[in-house]
Amino acid sequence: AAAGKHGAHKLFTATGEHFARYNSEAWSRSLAAFCVAHEPDLILLGATSLGKDLGPRLAARLDCACLSDSVSLDHDGGFKVRRPIFAGKCYTDVTFSSPTAVVGIRPNAFTLGEGGGAEAAAETFDPGLDAFAPKASVTEIKATAAGRIELTEAERIVSGGRGIKEADNYKLIEETAAALGAAAGASRAIVDAGWIDHSHQVGQTGKTVSPNLYVAAGISGAIQHLAGMSSSKCIVAINKDPNAPIFKAADYGIVADLFQVLPAFKEAVEALD
Structure with a gap:
Protein backbone atom coordinates (compact mmCIF):
# COMPACT_ATOMS: atom_id res chain seq x y z
CA ALA A 1 0.00 0.00 0.00
CA PHE A 125 9.82 -13.71 -8.47
CA ASP A 126 11.78 -16.95 -8.31
CA PRO A 127 15.52 -16.13 -8.48
CA GLY A 128 16.42 -19.80 -8.95
CA LEU A 129 18.62 -20.20 -5.88
CA ASP A 130 17.43 -23.66 -4.82
CA ALA A 131 20.78 -25.30 -5.61
CA PHE A 132 22.87 -22.23 -4.77
CA ALA A 133 25.54 -22.54 -2.06
CA PRO A 134 27.15 -19.19 -1.11
CA LYS A 135 30.91 -19.00 -0.70
CA ALA A 136 30.56 -16.74 2.35
CA SER A 137 27.90 -16.10 4.97
CA VAL A 138 27.19 -13.65 7.79
CA THR A 139 28.16 -15.07 11.17
CA GLU A 140 27.39 -12.14 13.47
CA ILE A 141 25.63 -8.77 13.45
CA LYS A 142 26.43 -6.22 16.15
CA ALA A 143 23.86 -3.59 17.04
CA THR A 144 24.69 0.10 17.38
CA ALA A 145 24.52 1.85 20.72
CA ALA A 146 21.18 1.19 22.42
CA GLY A 147 18.73 4.07 22.36
CA ARG A 148 20.65 6.11 19.79
CA ILE A 149 18.52 7.72 17.09
CA GLU A 150 19.82 7.13 13.56
CA LEU A 151 20.62 10.43 11.82
CA THR A 152 19.00 9.57 8.50
CA GLU A 153 15.74 8.59 10.22
CA ALA A 154 15.56 11.41 12.78
CA GLU A 155 12.77 13.99 12.69
CA ARG A 156 14.93 16.39 14.71
CA ILE A 157 18.73 16.83 14.73
CA VAL A 158 21.06 18.98 16.82
CA SER A 159 24.53 19.27 15.29
CA GLY A 160 27.72 20.80 16.65
CA GLY A 161 30.70 22.29 14.87
CA ARG A 162 34.09 23.74 15.71
CA GLY A 163 32.33 26.39 17.77
CA ILE A 164 32.02 23.89 20.63
CA LYS A 165 35.80 24.49 21.09
CA GLU A 166 36.79 21.05 22.42
CA ALA A 167 35.74 17.41 22.39
CA ASP A 168 34.35 17.37 25.94
CA ASN A 169 31.84 20.07 25.03
CA TYR A 170 30.10 17.78 22.55
CA LYS A 171 28.15 16.49 25.54
CA LEU A 172 26.19 19.77 25.38
CA ILE A 173 25.08 18.84 21.87
CA GLU A 174 24.09 15.35 23.06
CA GLU A 175 22.21 16.68 26.10
CA THR A 176 20.29 19.22 24.02
CA ALA A 177 19.46 16.54 21.46
CA ALA A 178 18.26 14.17 24.19
CA ALA A 179 15.96 16.83 25.66
CA LEU A 180 14.46 17.40 22.23
CA GLY A 181 14.18 13.71 21.35
CA ALA A 182 16.63 14.37 18.54
CA ALA A 183 19.71 12.78 17.01
CA ALA A 184 23.13 14.32 17.63
CA GLY A 185 25.05 15.33 14.51
CA ALA A 186 28.40 16.91 13.76
CA SER A 187 30.29 18.87 11.14
CA ARG A 188 33.26 17.43 9.28
CA ALA A 189 35.61 19.75 11.17
CA ILE A 190 35.09 18.11 14.55
CA VAL A 191 34.98 14.61 13.07
CA ASP A 192 38.35 15.21 11.38
CA ALA A 193 39.65 16.60 14.67
CA GLY A 194 38.73 13.30 16.34
CA TRP A 195 36.21 14.88 18.70
CA ILE A 196 33.36 12.59 17.64
CA ASP A 197 32.87 9.46 15.56
CA HIS A 198 32.28 9.73 11.80
CA SER A 199 28.85 8.11 12.19
CA HIS A 200 27.64 11.49 13.50
CA GLN A 201 28.88 13.48 10.50
CA VAL A 202 26.36 15.38 8.40
CA GLY A 203 27.43 16.65 4.99
CA GLN A 204 28.83 15.76 1.61
CA THR A 205 31.25 13.17 3.00
CA GLY A 206 28.91 12.16 5.82
CA LYS A 207 25.17 11.59 5.90
CA THR A 208 22.48 13.45 3.99
CA VAL A 209 19.54 14.28 6.24
CA SER A 210 16.13 15.89 5.84
CA PRO A 211 14.58 16.28 9.31
CA ASN A 212 11.69 18.52 10.29
CA LEU A 213 14.08 20.50 12.51
CA TYR A 214 17.84 20.94 12.14
CA VAL A 215 19.73 22.94 14.79
CA ALA A 216 23.26 23.92 13.73
CA ALA A 217 25.29 25.06 16.74
CA GLY A 218 28.74 26.51 16.17
CA ILE A 219 28.76 25.44 12.51
CA SER A 220 30.02 28.01 10.01
CA GLY A 221 28.16 26.51 7.05
CA ALA A 222 30.70 25.17 4.57
CA ILE A 223 29.13 24.11 1.28
CA GLN A 224 29.94 20.47 2.05
CA HIS A 225 27.87 20.63 5.26
CA LEU A 226 25.01 22.53 3.64
CA ALA A 227 24.77 19.89 0.91
CA GLY A 228 23.96 17.30 3.56
CA MET A 229 21.20 19.18 5.42
CA SER A 230 19.84 21.97 3.21
CA SER A 231 16.61 20.05 2.51
CA SER A 232 15.66 20.15 6.22
CA LYS A 233 12.17 21.57 6.77
CA CYS A 234 13.30 24.12 9.36
CA ILE A 235 16.91 25.16 10.02
CA VAL A 236 17.96 27.02 13.17
CA ALA A 237 21.52 28.40 13.18
CA ILE A 238 23.42 29.45 16.31
CA ASN A 239 26.74 31.21 15.74
CA LYS A 240 28.63 34.18 17.19
CA ASP A 241 29.72 35.28 13.71
CA PRO A 242 26.88 37.24 12.04
CA ASN A 243 28.54 36.67 8.65
CA ALA A 244 28.66 32.87 8.94
CA PRO A 245 27.36 31.28 5.69
CA ILE A 246 25.02 29.04 7.69
CA PHE A 247 22.68 32.00 8.24
CA LYS A 248 21.93 32.21 4.50
CA ALA A 249 20.46 28.71 4.66
CA ALA A 250 18.72 29.16 8.02
CA ASP A 251 15.04 29.82 8.63
CA TYR A 252 15.92 31.22 12.05
CA GLY A 253 19.29 32.65 13.06
CA ILE A 254 20.63 33.34 16.54
CA VAL A 255 23.80 35.45 16.70
CA ALA A 256 24.99 34.45 20.15
CA ASP A 257 27.25 32.15 22.14
CA LEU A 258 26.04 28.55 21.85
CA PHE A 259 27.16 27.94 25.45
CA GLN A 260 24.47 30.38 26.55
CA VAL A 261 21.80 29.48 24.01
CA LEU A 262 21.82 25.66 24.20
CA PRO A 263 21.46 25.38 28.01
CA ALA A 264 18.58 27.89 27.89
CA PHE A 265 17.03 26.02 24.97
CA LYS A 266 17.37 22.69 26.81
CA GLU A 267 15.80 24.17 29.95
CA ALA A 268 12.88 25.60 27.98
CA VAL A 269 12.20 22.27 26.25
CA GLU A 270 12.32 20.34 29.54
CA ALA A 271 9.91 22.84 31.10
CA LEU A 272 7.30 21.82 28.51
CA ASP A 273 7.11 18.26 29.89
Missing part, protein backbone atom coordinates in the same frame (compact mmCIF):
# COMPACT_ATOMS: atom_id res chain seq x y z
CA ALA A 2 2.80 2.43 0.92
CA ALA A 3 4.69 1.74 -2.31
CA GLY A 4 1.57 2.40 -4.38
CA LYS A 5 0.83 5.62 -2.52
CA HIS A 6 4.19 7.00 -3.57
CA GLY A 7 3.99 6.03 -7.24
CA ALA A 8 5.00 2.36 -7.59
CA HIS A 9 2.80 0.38 -9.99
CA LYS A 10 4.17 -3.10 -9.39
CA LEU A 11 6.02 -4.77 -6.50
CA PHE A 12 8.08 -7.95 -6.89
CA THR A 13 9.03 -10.13 -3.93
CA ALA A 14 11.39 -13.06 -3.51
CA THR A 15 11.60 -15.33 -0.49
CA GLY A 16 14.04 -17.92 0.74
CA GLU A 17 16.77 -18.59 3.27
CA HIS A 18 19.30 -16.49 1.32
CA PHE A 19 17.28 -13.32 1.97
CA ALA A 20 17.11 -13.59 5.77
CA ARG A 21 20.43 -11.71 5.99
CA TYR A 22 22.39 -9.80 3.41
CA ASN A 23 24.55 -12.04 1.24
CA SER A 24 26.24 -10.16 -1.60
CA GLU A 25 26.61 -13.21 -3.82
CA ALA A 26 23.01 -14.39 -3.48
CA TRP A 27 21.45 -10.94 -3.69
CA SER A 28 23.47 -9.78 -6.72
CA ARG A 29 22.78 -13.08 -8.49
CA SER A 30 19.04 -12.78 -7.80
CA LEU A 31 18.78 -9.15 -8.91
CA ALA A 32 20.80 -9.88 -12.05
CA ALA A 33 18.36 -12.68 -12.96
CA PHE A 34 15.45 -10.32 -12.38
CA CYS A 35 17.01 -7.59 -14.54
CA VAL A 36 17.74 -10.00 -17.39
CA ALA A 37 14.09 -11.09 -17.32
CA HIS A 38 12.56 -7.59 -17.09
CA GLU A 39 15.17 -5.36 -18.81
CA PRO A 40 14.86 -2.19 -16.67
CA ASP A 41 16.29 1.10 -17.98
CA LEU A 42 17.55 2.12 -14.54
CA ILE A 43 18.21 0.24 -11.30
CA LEU A 44 18.07 2.43 -8.18
CA LEU A 45 19.66 1.47 -4.87
CA GLY A 46 20.22 3.41 -1.69
CA ALA A 47 23.79 4.69 -1.37
CA THR A 48 24.09 2.95 1.99
CA SER A 49 26.82 0.55 3.08
CA LEU A 50 24.69 -2.30 1.71
CA GLY A 51 23.89 -0.50 -1.54
CA LYS A 52 27.51 0.47 -2.13
CA ASP A 53 28.49 -3.18 -1.82
CA LEU A 54 25.62 -4.58 -3.86
CA GLY A 55 25.55 -2.01 -6.68
CA PRO A 56 28.99 -2.68 -8.23
CA ARG A 57 28.48 -6.45 -7.94
CA LEU A 58 25.16 -6.21 -9.76
CA ALA A 59 26.61 -3.91 -12.44
CA ALA A 60 29.49 -6.34 -13.02
CA ARG A 61 27.04 -9.21 -13.56
CA LEU A 62 25.01 -7.10 -16.00
CA ASP A 63 28.08 -5.52 -17.64
CA CYS A 64 26.56 -2.06 -17.28
CA ALA A 65 27.41 1.35 -15.83
CA CYS A 66 27.38 1.93 -12.07
CA LEU A 67 27.29 5.24 -10.21
CA SER A 68 27.03 5.79 -6.46
CA ASP A 69 26.41 8.73 -4.11
CA SER A 70 24.02 10.46 -6.51
CA VAL A 71 22.01 13.41 -5.24
CA SER A 72 19.63 14.14 -8.14
CA LEU A 73 18.14 12.40 -11.14
CA ASP A 74 16.58 13.87 -14.28
CA HIS A 75 15.07 12.31 -17.39
CA ASP A 76 15.00 14.32 -20.59
CA GLY A 77 15.48 11.99 -23.52
CA GLY A 78 17.81 9.96 -21.31
CA PHE A 79 18.80 9.68 -17.68
CA LYS A 80 21.10 12.32 -16.20
CA VAL A 81 22.50 11.82 -12.71
CA ARG A 82 24.25 14.43 -10.56
CA ARG A 83 26.87 13.45 -8.02
CA PRO A 84 29.55 15.26 -5.97
CA ILE A 85 33.25 15.15 -6.88
CA PHE A 86 36.48 16.48 -5.34
CA ALA A 87 35.30 15.86 -1.76
CA GLY A 88 32.03 17.66 -2.40
CA LYS A 89 33.54 20.88 -3.75
CA CYS A 90 31.92 20.41 -7.18
CA TYR A 91 29.13 18.46 -8.85
CA THR A 92 29.17 16.59 -12.13
CA ASP A 93 26.26 15.52 -14.33
CA VAL A 94 26.59 12.02 -15.76
CA THR A 95 24.73 10.36 -18.65
CA PHE A 96 24.91 6.71 -19.69
CA SER A 97 25.65 5.02 -22.99
CA SER A 98 24.75 1.52 -21.75
CA PRO A 99 21.11 0.38 -22.14
CA THR A 100 20.76 0.08 -18.36
CA ALA A 101 22.62 1.45 -15.35
CA VAL A 102 22.87 0.92 -11.59
CA VAL A 103 22.59 4.16 -9.61
CA GLY A 104 23.04 4.60 -5.86
CA ILE A 105 20.97 7.48 -4.44
CA ARG A 106 21.98 9.14 -1.18
CA PRO A 107 19.39 8.63 1.56
CA ASN A 108 17.08 11.66 1.92
CA ALA A 109 18.26 13.14 -1.39
CA PHE A 110 14.61 13.12 -2.53
CA THR A 111 11.34 13.78 -0.78
CA LEU A 112 8.59 11.18 -1.09
CA GLY A 113 6.54 11.56 -4.26
CA GLU A 114 2.77 11.38 -4.39
CA GLY A 115 1.30 8.70 -6.64
CA GLY A 116 -2.27 7.88 -7.50
CA GLY A 117 -2.96 6.33 -4.12
CA ALA A 118 -3.76 2.88 -5.49
CA GLU A 119 -2.05 -0.19 -4.09
CA ALA A 120 0.86 -1.54 -6.11
CA ALA A 121 0.23 -4.89 -7.78
CA ALA A 122 2.31 -7.59 -6.09
CA GLU A 123 4.05 -10.46 -7.87
CA THR A 124 6.52 -13.10 -6.72
Whole structure:
Protein backbone atom coordinates (compact mmCIF):
# COMPACT_ATOMS: atom_id res chain seq x y z
CA ALA A 1 0.00 0.00 0.00
CA ALA A 2 2.80 2.43 0.92
CA ALA A 3 4.69 1.74 -2.31
CA GLY A 4 1.57 2.40 -4.38
CA LYS A 5 0.83 5.62 -2.52
CA HIS A 6 4.19 7.00 -3.57
CA GLY A 7 3.99 6.03 -7.24
CA ALA A 8 5.00 2.36 -7.59
CA HIS A 9 2.80 0.38 -9.99
CA LYS A 10 4.17 -3.10 -9.39
CA LEU A 11 6.02 -4.77 -6.50
CA PHE A 12 8.08 -7.95 -6.89
CA THR A 13 9.03 -10.13 -3.93
CA ALA A 14 11.39 -13.06 -3.51
CA THR A 15 11.60 -15.33 -0.49
CA GLY A 16 14.04 -17.92 0.74
CA GLU A 17 16.77 -18.59 3.27
CA HIS A 18 19.30 -16.49 1.32
CA PHE A 19 17.28 -13.32 1.97
CA ALA A 20 17.11 -13.59 5.77
CA ARG A 21 20.43 -11.71 5.99
CA TYR A 22 22.39 -9.80 3.41
CA ASN A 23 24.55 -12.04 1.24
CA SER A 24 26.24 -10.16 -1.60
CA GLU A 25 26.61 -13.21 -3.82
CA ALA A 26 23.01 -14.39 -3.48
CA TRP A 27 21.45 -10.94 -3.69
CA SER A 28 23.47 -9.78 -6.72
CA ARG A 29 22.78 -13.08 -8.49
CA SER A 30 19.04 -12.78 -7.80
CA LEU A 31 18.78 -9.15 -8.91
CA ALA A 32 20.80 -9.88 -12.05
CA ALA A 33 18.36 -12.68 -12.96
CA PHE A 34 15.45 -10.32 -12.38
CA CYS A 35 17.01 -7.59 -14.54
CA VAL A 36 17.74 -10.00 -17.39
CA ALA A 37 14.09 -11.09 -17.32
CA HIS A 38 12.56 -7.59 -17.09
CA GLU A 39 15.17 -5.36 -18.81
CA PRO A 40 14.86 -2.19 -16.67
CA ASP A 41 16.29 1.10 -17.98
CA LEU A 42 17.55 2.12 -14.54
CA ILE A 43 18.21 0.24 -11.30
CA LEU A 44 18.07 2.43 -8.18
CA LEU A 45 19.66 1.47 -4.87
CA GLY A 46 20.22 3.41 -1.69
CA ALA A 47 23.79 4.69 -1.37
CA THR A 48 24.09 2.95 1.99
CA SER A 49 26.82 0.55 3.08
CA LEU A 50 24.69 -2.30 1.71
CA GLY A 51 23.89 -0.50 -1.54
CA LYS A 52 27.51 0.47 -2.13
CA ASP A 53 28.49 -3.18 -1.82
CA LEU A 54 25.62 -4.58 -3.86
CA GLY A 55 25.55 -2.01 -6.68
CA PRO A 56 28.99 -2.68 -8.23
CA ARG A 57 28.48 -6.45 -7.94
CA LEU A 58 25.16 -6.21 -9.76
CA ALA A 59 26.61 -3.91 -12.44
CA ALA A 60 29.49 -6.34 -13.02
CA ARG A 61 27.04 -9.21 -13.56
CA LEU A 62 25.01 -7.10 -16.00
CA ASP A 63 28.08 -5.52 -17.64
CA CYS A 64 26.56 -2.06 -17.28
CA ALA A 65 27.41 1.35 -15.83
CA CYS A 66 27.38 1.93 -12.07
CA LEU A 67 27.29 5.24 -10.21
CA SER A 68 27.03 5.79 -6.46
CA ASP A 69 26.41 8.73 -4.11
CA SER A 70 24.02 10.46 -6.51
CA VAL A 71 22.01 13.41 -5.24
CA SER A 72 19.63 14.14 -8.14
CA LEU A 73 18.14 12.40 -11.14
CA ASP A 74 16.58 13.87 -14.28
CA HIS A 75 15.07 12.31 -17.39
CA ASP A 76 15.00 14.32 -20.59
CA GLY A 77 15.48 11.99 -23.52
CA GLY A 78 17.81 9.96 -21.31
CA PHE A 79 18.80 9.68 -17.68
CA LYS A 80 21.10 12.32 -16.20
CA VAL A 81 22.50 11.82 -12.71
CA ARG A 82 24.25 14.43 -10.56
CA ARG A 83 26.87 13.45 -8.02
CA PRO A 84 29.55 15.26 -5.97
CA ILE A 85 33.25 15.15 -6.88
CA PHE A 86 36.48 16.48 -5.34
CA ALA A 87 35.30 15.86 -1.76
CA GLY A 88 32.03 17.66 -2.40
CA LYS A 89 33.54 20.88 -3.75
CA CYS A 90 31.92 20.41 -7.18
CA TYR A 91 29.13 18.46 -8.85
CA THR A 92 29.17 16.59 -12.13
CA ASP A 93 26.26 15.52 -14.33
CA VAL A 94 26.59 12.02 -15.76
CA THR A 95 24.73 10.36 -18.65
CA PHE A 96 24.91 6.71 -19.69
CA SER A 97 25.65 5.02 -22.99
CA SER A 98 24.75 1.52 -21.75
CA PRO A 99 21.11 0.38 -22.14
CA THR A 100 20.76 0.08 -18.36
CA ALA A 101 22.62 1.45 -15.35
CA VAL A 102 22.87 0.92 -11.59
CA VAL A 103 22.59 4.16 -9.61
CA GLY A 104 23.04 4.60 -5.86
CA ILE A 105 20.97 7.48 -4.44
CA ARG A 106 21.98 9.14 -1.18
CA PRO A 107 19.39 8.63 1.56
CA ASN A 108 17.08 11.66 1.92
CA ALA A 109 18.26 13.14 -1.39
CA PHE A 110 14.61 13.12 -2.53
CA THR A 111 11.34 13.78 -0.78
CA LEU A 112 8.59 11.18 -1.09
CA GLY A 113 6.54 11.56 -4.26
CA GLU A 114 2.77 11.38 -4.39
CA GLY A 115 1.30 8.70 -6.64
CA GLY A 116 -2.27 7.88 -7.50
CA GLY A 117 -2.96 6.33 -4.12
CA ALA A 118 -3.76 2.88 -5.49
CA GLU A 119 -2.05 -0.19 -4.09
CA ALA A 120 0.86 -1.54 -6.11
CA ALA A 121 0.23 -4.89 -7.78
CA ALA A 122 2.31 -7.59 -6.09
CA GLU A 123 4.05 -10.46 -7.87
CA THR A 124 6.52 -13.10 -6.72
CA PHE A 125 9.82 -13.71 -8.47
CA ASP A 126 11.78 -16.95 -8.31
CA PRO A 127 15.52 -16.13 -8.48
CA GLY A 128 16.42 -19.80 -8.95
CA LEU A 129 18.62 -20.20 -5.88
CA ASP A 130 17.43 -23.66 -4.82
CA ALA A 131 20.78 -25.30 -5.61
CA PHE A 132 22.87 -22.23 -4.77
CA ALA A 133 25.54 -22.54 -2.06
CA PRO A 134 27.15 -19.19 -1.11
CA LYS A 135 30.91 -19.00 -0.70
CA ALA A 136 30.56 -16.74 2.35
CA SER A 137 27.90 -16.10 4.97
CA VAL A 138 27.19 -13.65 7.79
CA THR A 139 28.16 -15.07 11.17
CA GLU A 140 27.39 -12.14 13.47
CA ILE A 141 25.63 -8.77 13.45
CA LYS A 142 26.43 -6.22 16.15
CA ALA A 143 23.86 -3.59 17.04
CA THR A 144 24.69 0.10 17.38
CA ALA A 145 24.52 1.85 20.72
CA ALA A 146 21.18 1.19 22.42
CA GLY A 147 18.73 4.07 22.36
CA ARG A 148 20.65 6.11 19.79
CA ILE A 149 18.52 7.72 17.09
CA GLU A 150 19.82 7.13 13.56
CA LEU A 151 20.62 10.43 11.82
CA THR A 152 19.00 9.57 8.50
CA GLU A 153 15.74 8.59 10.22
CA ALA A 154 15.56 11.41 12.78
CA GLU A 155 12.77 13.99 12.69
CA ARG A 156 14.93 16.39 14.71
CA ILE A 157 18.73 16.83 14.73
CA VAL A 158 21.06 18.98 16.82
CA SER A 159 24.53 19.27 15.29
CA GLY A 160 27.72 20.80 16.65
CA GLY A 161 30.70 22.29 14.87
CA ARG A 162 34.09 23.74 15.71
CA GLY A 163 32.33 26.39 17.77
CA ILE A 164 32.02 23.89 20.63
CA LYS A 165 35.80 24.49 21.09
CA GLU A 166 36.79 21.05 22.42
CA ALA A 167 35.74 17.41 22.39
CA ASP A 168 34.35 17.37 25.94
CA ASN A 169 31.84 20.07 25.03
CA TYR A 170 30.10 17.78 22.55
CA LYS A 171 28.15 16.49 25.54
CA LEU A 172 26.19 19.77 25.38
CA ILE A 173 25.08 18.84 21.87
CA GLU A 174 24.09 15.35 23.06
CA GLU A 175 22.21 16.68 26.10
CA THR A 176 20.29 19.22 24.02
CA ALA A 177 19.46 16.54 21.46
CA ALA A 178 18.26 14.17 24.19
CA ALA A 179 15.96 16.83 25.66
CA LEU A 180 14.46 17.40 22.23
CA GLY A 181 14.18 13.71 21.35
CA ALA A 182 16.63 14.37 18.54
CA ALA A 183 19.71 12.78 17.01
CA ALA A 184 23.13 14.32 17.63
CA GLY A 185 25.05 15.33 14.51
CA ALA A 186 28.40 16.91 13.76
CA SER A 187 30.29 18.87 11.14
CA ARG A 188 33.26 17.43 9.28
CA ALA A 189 35.61 19.75 11.17
CA ILE A 190 35.09 18.11 14.55
CA VAL A 191 34.98 14.61 13.07
CA ASP A 192 38.35 15.21 11.38
CA ALA A 193 39.65 16.60 14.67
CA GLY A 194 38.73 13.30 16.34
CA TRP A 195 36.21 14.88 18.70
CA ILE A 196 33.36 12.59 17.64
CA ASP A 197 32.87 9.46 15.56
CA HIS A 198 32.28 9.73 11.80
CA SER A 199 28.85 8.11 12.19
CA HIS A 200 27.64 11.49 13.50
CA GLN A 201 28.88 13.48 10.50
CA VAL A 202 26.36 15.38 8.40
CA GLY A 203 27.43 16.65 4.99
CA GLN A 204 28.83 15.76 1.61
CA THR A 205 31.25 13.17 3.00
CA GLY A 206 28.91 12.16 5.82
CA LYS A 207 25.17 11.59 5.90
CA THR A 208 22.48 13.45 3.99
CA VAL A 209 19.54 14.28 6.24
CA SER A 210 16.13 15.89 5.84
CA PRO A 211 14.58 16.28 9.31
CA ASN A 212 11.69 18.52 10.29
CA LEU A 213 14.08 20.50 12.51
CA TYR A 214 17.84 20.94 12.14
CA VAL A 215 19.73 22.94 14.79
CA ALA A 216 23.26 23.92 13.73
CA ALA A 217 25.29 25.06 16.74
CA GLY A 218 28.74 26.51 16.17
CA ILE A 219 28.76 25.44 12.51
CA SER A 220 30.02 28.01 10.01
CA GLY A 221 28.16 26.51 7.05
CA ALA A 222 30.70 25.17 4.57
CA ILE A 223 29.13 24.11 1.28
CA GLN A 224 29.94 20.47 2.05
CA HIS A 225 27.87 20.63 5.26
CA LEU A 226 25.01 22.53 3.64
CA ALA A 227 24.77 19.89 0.91
CA GLY A 228 23.96 17.30 3.56
CA MET A 229 21.20 19.18 5.42
CA SER A 230 19.84 21.97 3.21
CA SER A 231 16.61 20.05 2.51
CA SER A 232 15.66 20.15 6.22
CA LYS A 233 12.17 21.57 6.77
CA CYS A 234 13.30 24.12 9.36
CA ILE A 235 16.91 25.16 10.02
CA VAL A 236 17.96 27.02 13.17
CA ALA A 237 21.52 28.40 13.18
CA ILE A 238 23.42 29.45 16.31
CA ASN A 239 26.74 31.21 15.74
CA LYS A 240 28.63 34.18 17.19
CA ASP A 241 29.72 35.28 13.71
CA PRO A 242 26.88 37.24 12.04
CA ASN A 243 28.54 36.67 8.65
CA ALA A 244 28.66 32.87 8.94
CA PRO A 245 27.36 31.28 5.69
CA ILE A 246 25.02 29.04 7.69
CA PHE A 247 22.68 32.00 8.24
CA LYS A 248 21.93 32.21 4.50
CA ALA A 249 20.46 28.71 4.66
CA ALA A 250 18.72 29.16 8.02
CA ASP A 251 15.04 29.82 8.63
CA TYR A 252 15.92 31.22 12.05
CA GLY A 253 19.29 32.65 13.06
CA ILE A 254 20.63 33.34 16.54
CA VAL A 255 23.80 35.45 16.70
CA ALA A 256 24.99 34.45 20.15
CA ASP A 257 27.25 32.15 22.14
CA LEU A 258 26.04 28.55 21.85
CA PHE A 259 27.16 27.94 25.45
CA GLN A 260 24.47 30.38 26.55
CA VAL A 261 21.80 29.48 24.01
CA LEU A 262 21.82 25.66 24.20
CA PRO A 263 21.46 25.38 28.01
CA ALA A 264 18.58 27.89 27.89
CA PHE A 265 17.03 26.02 24.97
CA LYS A 266 17.37 22.69 26.81
CA GLU A 267 15.80 24.17 29.95
CA ALA A 268 12.88 25.60 27.98
CA VAL A 269 12.20 22.27 26.25
CA GLU A 270 12.32 20.34 29.54
CA ALA A 271 9.91 22.84 31.10
CA LEU A 272 7.30 21.82 28.51
CA ASP A 273 7.11 18.26 29.89
